[in-house]
Every structure is written in C-alpha cells, then in structure tokens.
Amino acid sequence: MNGYGGSILRVNLTKGEVTKEPTPADVARDFIGGRGFGIYFLFKEVPKGADPLGPKNKLIISSGPISGMLVPGGGKCDWTTKAPLTGGYASASMGGHFTAEMRYAGLDSIILEGISPKPVYLFIDDNKIELRDASDLWGKGTFAVEKQFKEKLGEEFQVAVIGPGGENLVPYACINHDYGRQAGRGGVGAVMGSKKVKAIVVHGAKSIPVADKDAYRKAGMALYKACKDAEGFKDWTRYGTTIVVSWCDEVGALPTRNFSAGSFEGGKNIYGPVMREKIVITDKACFGCPSPCGKYSRNKKYNSFVEGPEYETIGMMGSNLGIDDIEAVAQANLLCDELGVDSISTGNVIGWAMECYEKGIFTKADTDGLDLKFGNVEATFALIEKIARREGFGALLAEGVKRAAQKVGKGSEKFAIHVKGMEQSAYATHNATAMLLAYMTCDVGAHHNRAWAITYDLQVGRDKVVPEKVARVIWLQNFRPMFDVLGGCRLQWVELGIDRDLYVPALEAITGIHRTWEDLDKVGERIWNLTRLYWARENEGFGRAWDMPSPRFYEEAPTSGATKGQITKLEDVNKLLDMYYEQRGWTSDGLPKPETIEALGLKAVIG
Amino acid sequence: MRLYVDSTKCSGCNACRVACSLNLFGETNPKKAALVIEPQFPAPGIYNVKVCTQCGDCAAVCPTEAIKQDAQGAYYVVYEECIMCGACEPVCPEGVMFVRPNLVENTAWKCNLCGDCVAVCGTGALWIAEKEAATA
Numbered sequence: 001m002n003g004y005g006g007s008i009l010r011v012n013l014t015k016g017e018v019t020k021e022p023t024p025a026d027v028a029r030d031f032i033g034g035r036g037f038g039i040y041f042l043f044k045e046v047p048k049g050a051d052p053l054g055p056k057n058k059l060i061i062s063s064g065p066i067s068g069m070l071v072p073g074g075g076k077c078d079w080t081t082k083a084p085l086t087g088g089y090a091s092a093s094m095g096g097h098f099t100a101e102m103r104y105a106g107l108d109s110i111i112l113e114g115i116s117p118k119p120v121y122l123f124i125d126d127n128k129i130e131l132r133d134a135s136d137l138w139g140k141g142t143f144a145v146e147k148q149f150k151e152k153l154g155e156e157f158q159v160a161v162i163g164p165g166g167e168n169l170v171p172y173a174c175i176n177h178d179y180g181r182q183a184g185r186g187g188v189g190a191v192m193g194s195k196k197v198k199a200i201v202v203h204g205a206k207s208i209p210v211a212d213k214d215a216y217r218k219a220g221m222a223l224y225k226a227c228k229d230a231e232g233f234k235d236w237t238r239y240g241t242t243i244v245v246s247w248c249d250e251v252g253a254l255p256t257r258n259f260s261a262g263s264f265e266g267g268k269n270i271y272g273p274v275m276r277e278k279i280v281i282t283d284k285a286c287f288g289c290p291s292p293c294g295k296y297s298r299n300k301k302y303n304s305f306v307e308g309p310e311y312e313t314i315g316m317m318g319s320n321l322g323i324d325d326i327e328a329v330a331q332a333n334l335l336c337d338e339l340g341v342d343s344i345s346t347g348n349v350i351g352w353a354m355e356c357y358e359k360g361i362f363t364k365a366d367t368d369g370l371d372l373k374f375g376n377v378e379a380t381f382a383l384i385e386k387i388a389r390r391e392g393f394g395a396l397l398a399e400g401v402k403r404a405a406q407k408v409g410k411g412s413e414k415f416a417i418h419v420k421g422m423e424q425s426a427y428a429t430h431n432a433t434a435m436l437l438a439y440m441t442c443d444v445g446a447h448h449n450r451a452w453a454i455t456y457d458l459q460v461g462r463d464k465v466v467p468e469k470v471a472r473v474i475w476l477q478n479f480r481p482m483f484d485v486l487g488g489c490r491l492q493w494v495e496l497g498i499d500r501d502l503y504v505p506a507l508e509a510i511t512g513i514h515r516t517w518e519d520l521d522k523v524g525e526r527i528w529n530l531t532r533l534y535w536a537r538e539n540e541g542f543g544r545a546w547d548m549p550s551p552r553f554y555e556e557a558p559t560s561g562a563t564k565g566q567i568t569k570l571e572d573v574n575k576l577l578d579m580y581y582e583q584r585g586w587t588s589d590g591l592p593k594p595e596t597i598e599a600l601g602l603k604a605v606i607g
Numbered sequence: 608m609r610l611y612v613d614s615t616k617c618s619g620c621n622a623c624r625v626a627c628s629l630n631l632f633g634e635t636n637p638k639k640a641a642l643v644i645e646p647q648f649p650a651p652g653i654y655n656v657k658v659c660t661q662c663g664d665c666a667a668v669c670p671t672e673a674i675k676q677d678a679q680g681a682y683y684v685v686y687e688e689c690i691m692c693g694a695c696e697p698v699c700p701e702g703v704m705f706v707r708p709n710l711v712e713n714t715a716w717k718c719n720l721c722g723d724c725v726a727v728c729g730t731g732a733l734w735i736a737e738k739e740a741a742t743a
Contacts, residue, residue: 178648
C-alpha cells in the first residue's frame with residue numbers, strides 16, 4: 001500500500017507472541033494513520049470498562065504516511081491508550097526518530113496487548129522481531145538504558161524506554177526517546193510499565209513505497225524550500241519553543257506560582273535568549289525537520305547534559321514553581337526525563353503542593369521535612385525523585401493533582417489546576433477565553449497542543465466570548481491534530497507559517513489518494529468526535545461537568561502581572577460551552593448527537 | 608566541486624539522507640544514503656557528519672572503472688558496470704563509499720554531488736564549493 005509500511009505488529013505480552021497483519025486499507029482510508037489509527041484500534045479493540053493498567057488495555061503506537069518521508073517534520077509518533085491519569089482517552093505525540101524507523105521496518109502500528117509475566121523489551125530489526133528479557137534493565141533510568149542499547153546494537157537502532165516512573169505506574173509517567181523526546185502526557189509510560197515492557201528498540205532498512213515518485217520529490221522539495229524561506233525561520237530555529245517565554249510573560253500567560261498569576265517577576269532569567277546564551281550547545285532535530293525546536297544543553301552548574309528545557313518545562317518547572325534559574329529548570333527537566341515522568345504534570349502537581357504548603361495545608365510533617373516554599377530548587381529535585389519512586393510524600397503527588405487534591409481536601413481542590421484529571425499545561429488562562437475553551441474541551445484533558453488559540457485571543461480581544469472564537473477553537477482542534485494523524489509535526493505550519501496547501505500534493509504523491517484540506521479537516525472532525533464518544537463510553541455520567549476548568553480562572557483574579565485583576569466570568573465559561581456544543585453538533589450536555597455521528601460516518605465504528 | 612560539512616551546525620534530522628536515497632535510488636530509505644551522521648549523545652552532545660570529498664581514491668582502485676568523474680569533478684558509480692567486488696569501500700578515507708549487498712544487491716554507491724542534501728538542510732551544515740575552499 002503506497003505511503004505505508006504495510007503491517008500492524010501485534011505483541012501479545014501475556015503469551016509472549018508477536019504477529020504481523022496487513023495494515024487494513026479501509027482504516028487507512030478513513031483514519032489515515034497516527035492518532036487516527038490509535039483511536040480506531042482503541043475504540044474497537046479495548047473493551048468497555050477496561051482497567052487502564054490491566055491486561056485488557058492496549059498501547060497503540062502509530063506512525064503516519066509522512067513519517068520518515070521527504071516532508072519536513074515527519075518525525076511524530078502517536079501513543080494511544082486508555083489513560084491511567086484520566087480514565088479517558090490518551091494520545092501522546094513523541095518526536096525524534098522512532099516513528100521513521102518503525103516505517104523502515106515496515107510497521108505502521110505496534111499494538112502492545114496483555115501483560116508480560118516478567119520484564120521484557122521488544123526487539124525489532126526489520127523482520128526479526130522478538131520479546132527479550134529485560135530483568136537487568138528494570139529499575140534503571142532512561143538515559144542509561146538508551147545508551148546501553150545504542151552501544152550494543154548501534155546508533156541506527158531507535159529506542160523508546162520507560163523509567164522508574166513508568167515501572168511504578170505513576171499515572172503521568174512518560175516514555176523517553178532520543179535522550180530527550182517524550183510521549184509525555186496521560187500516563188502512556190505507566191501503561192507500558194503495567195505491561196512490564198521496559199523498552200522498544202527498532203531498526204529497519206526497508207524503503208517506503210510511494211504512488212508517484214517524481215511528484216513526491218517535487219512536493220517534498222517545495223515544502224523544505226518554503227520552510228527555509230519563511231520569515232520566522234531564523235529566530236524560530238535559534239530559540240525553538242523558548243521564543244514564547246517572554247511573550248507569555250508580557251501578556252500574562254506564563255503560569256506563575258501554581259497559575260495564581262500569568263507574569264513572573266523573575267521571568268527575564270528564564271527567557272529563551274538567556275537560555276540560549278547560558279546553556280545551549282546544539283540544535284537537536286526530530287526526523288526530517290529543517291527547523292529544529294530541540295535545544296540541547298550543557299548544564300555546567302549541575303555538570304549535566306539535557307535536551308531542553310523547552311517552553312512547557314520552563315513554564316511548569318520554572319515560573320510555576322517560582323524558580324527563576326534556567327540551569328535549575330534544566331536540571332529538573334533532566335530528572336523528569338531520566339526518571340520517566342511528564343515534566344508538565346510533575347511541575348503542575350508540585351506547584352499545587354507548594355501552594356498547599358504556603359497556605360498551611362501541608363507542614364513539614366507532611367512533606368518528609370521538605371520546606372516546600374515556592375522557589376525551592378532542592379525541594380523540587382527531591383520531589384521529582386520521590387514521585388517517580390512513589391516514596392513518602394511523593395506517593396500522594398504521584399496520584400496526579402486531581403486525586404491528590406480529592407484526598408487532601410481543605411479547599412485544595414479549588415487550586416488543583418486540571419481538566420478531566422489532566423494537569424493543565426503552561427498557559428495561564430485567567431483572561432484568554434479561546435485558550436481556556438481549548439483546555440476545557442481538549443480531547444485528553446488540559447493540554448495545549450490541539451488548539452493553541454491564545455494568539456487568537458489577543459488578536460480579537462481576549463475576554464470576548466463570541467461564536468467566531470469558538471469556531472476558531474473547533475477549526476484548530478480538527479486541523480492541528482491532523483499532523484499527528486499524518487505522522488508529522490505541526491510547527492512548520494504554526495511557527496513558520498508555511499502554506500498548508502503545500503502538504504496536499506505531497507500527501508497525494510505518497511499515498512495516491514487525493515485529499516484537500518477540507519477532506520482532511522473532515523477526518524480530523526471524525527477523529528475528534530470518536531474520542532469524545534470514547535470518553536462517554538468509559539465514564540458513567542460523562543458530560544458538561546467534565547469540561548469545566550479550574551475555578552482559579554473564574555474565581556480568583558491574579559493580584560500581579562499583566563492579567564492583574566482580570567478573570568473570566570463563570571457565565572462566560574458556560575456560554576463558551578453552549579456555543580461550542582452547538583457548533584460541534586453535540587447536545588447541551590456535550591455529547592455528539594445521533595445525526596452528527598451519522599454524518600461523520602462513525603455509526604459503523606462505534607457499533 | 609565537492610560537498611562540505613560543518614558538523615557543529617548539524618541537528619541530526621536526516622533530511623539530507625532521505626533526499627540522498629531518493630536521488631541515488633528513487634527510494635525513501637536513508638540507509639541507502641551516501642552521507643553518514645553519527646550522533647554522540649548524551650555527551651558530548653554533537654553530531655559527527657561524514658561526507659564525500661571527491662578525492663577519487665575509490666575510482667583509482669575500481670577494477671572495472673565503474674566509478675567515473677563528471678564535468679564538475681564528482682565521482683559517480685555507473686551501476687551497470689559495478690561488479691560488487693568491494694575494493695572501493697575500504698580505501699575511502701571518510702567511510703562514505705558503500706558496498707552493502709544486503710541493502711543494494713547489484714551496485715556500490717557514493718555521493719554524486721547532486722546537491723539535494725544541501726537543498727533540504729535547514730541549518731546550513733552542508734554546502735558545495737570548489738575543492739580548495741574549505742569555509743562557507
């Protein structure tokens with residue numbers, strides 16, 4: 001099949017068997033690849049009510065038709081599963097070189113099923129595929145394991161590995177790859193840990209078939225040229241995502257001290273140019289990317305090397321914890337990666353714990369003696385370790401912010417910053433209604449990347465609650481995740497502003513199927529609705545209440561910074577949802593209407 | 608003319624190798640490229656890139672004279688004339704002459720100075736210049 005590796009690899013961990021089956025052409029047609037494959041297989045194959053950490057859940061790892069191709073940014077890999085963090089849908093996007101290597105081994109998806117009786121790793125070298133004993137790797141950090149594989153097997157093997165966080169089933173454990181790329185959110189690392197899979201190593205030397213070689217080369221070259229000619233190319237490539245730290249600080253979107261404000265008095269010390277100057281030594285790209293956002297750093301203060309930190313980690317481990325030292329942030333990043341926990345959720349939950357401590361809800365008797373004031377770097381390092389190992393006070397925080405706050409009570413639920421149990425990522429949304437709506441309705445919980453609408457807020461008026469804003473969020477939610485479906489990165493479009501129509505001839509030449517963006521947006525809408533139906537299937541009473549944001553954004557205005565005194569009214573929060581549901585074709589409780597399901601061709605899928 | 612590289616600018620994306628395999632074989636398969644990228648992580652955190660200097664040592668040892676030189680000074684393999692004897696591979700000082708029957712059955716391959724790698728490189732790590740000019 002043109003544009004595809006051609007096979008789905010099933011790994012039955014309970015029986016220790018691996019089998020290949022042809023990639024189904026109808027699924028490729030309707031769901032294309034990546035997270036499209038992910039939700040399709042999740043919905044069809046994981047039975048209702050499955051325990052996320054039990055044998056019935058599956059971990060579905062998918063590439064897409066532009067992964068590994070001559071298309072800028074074809075280095076994204078989708079990891080879909082039932083989320084241990086939220087009990088709903090999880091889809092984590094991982095950059096690096098893994099997805100391309102999967103395709104060169106002929107694999108479009110790898111589906112991990114069941115639970116292995118002992119620690120194993122999955123070895124893939126083209127057609128040689130085996131489960132191998134990983135007892136000696138269990139307990140080790142991600143960098144040590146990756147290094148060990150690279151030395152033993154060679155640099156061309158790509159490695160995805162969990163750390164102690166995943167082994168200890170921390171519900172926001174991540175999967176690490178390429179010394180600093182992660183499938184970060186929702187707890188995909190815990191699912192891999194529950195299955196006793198320490199790592200997946202893959203190498204392939206097959207060519208990926210395409211429908212029209214000449215047209216493909218021409219379209220691919222045009223895409224690279226467009227990236228390199230883009231106005232923002234130089235600055236973006238120099239700073240990567242850290243380019244937005246200063247902007248967020250200025251507009252009051254930089255999460256500060258557990259999202260109590262959106263500007264940070266120490267912000268200037270963690271801006272992109274400061275980091276570039278102080279610690280960055282190399283630009284580090286995902287596969288095929290001409291505009292690498294990855295910044296690789298040598299951290300002299302802590303005598304360490306780390307990829308990053310990128311914007312999210314600077315926000316969550318820096319300003320959100322009151323830390324204004326970029327080297328300390330980089331070290332916190334390294335600890336999260338090495339131990340295998342998501343730096344966004346970890347920064348969020350530590351921020352909540354610090355606020356609890358400052359408010360007297362926790363004392364040193366609760367925190368294993370740690371002085372958990374905002375800004376305490378050493379306490380932050382200690383907590384990351386405790387969380388990943390579920391030790392002492394860390395065991396509570398390892399539950400995730402929603403469950404930890406429910407356990408602790410005392411009003412701390414009000415400043416547990418999450419949606420659907422997923423810790424909010426690094427945009428403060430006191431007065432940015434499109435971005436707030438994006439978080440509220442995001443398909444995995446409070447994550448930013450489905451609809452990065454905050455620039456649109458500033459463009460049209462941040463407190464405005466109008467149908468156009470809602471329409472923009474919906475368009476972004478349908479369209480942006482399509483890059484995760486295609487197996488590529490959105491940032492060439494988002495940050496360099498290249499014309500998205502340039503992808504159309506490339507995709508057609510690769511797959512032989514003509515699809516306009518109108519067609520692709522429709523696929524995006526189909527996938528979005530299917531993920532919503534999945535949430536509803538798995539959670540009794542799922543609906544509107546699940547889309548509510550943290551009260552912090554409609555009850556407590558910041559007392560400092562650019563958004564001082566600003567807040568979103570609760571009635572506007574509800575108005576946003578009303579408009580959103582209506583435009584989506586959902587009921588007033590936020591469930592897709594039968595006619596919406598029918599129109600999107602989902603009836604057959606959901607059965 | 609020859610290809611030059613500044614390894615300190617490489618970000619390891621491999622777009623060059625994809626473009627290379629597409630030019631040499633009409634395939635998307637970086638294992639069939641004529642450039643080598645050696646990532647050195649986690650420390651010292653750099654990519655070591657190896658490219659063909661068009662020195663001609665491979666052509667000098669080829670028993671069938673299958674490696675010829677074109678007008679711009681690039682040595683290229685005439686696939687039909689290669690007998691896969693393997694003489695060229697060990698004499699390449701950069702390790703970018705390839706004889707890999709498990710990947711390509713019927714011919715050796717090397718850089719033919721097509722320039723596609725330069726066209727897709729986003730970081731300016733690669734460029735083509737006269738053999739004497741070593742800087743960008």
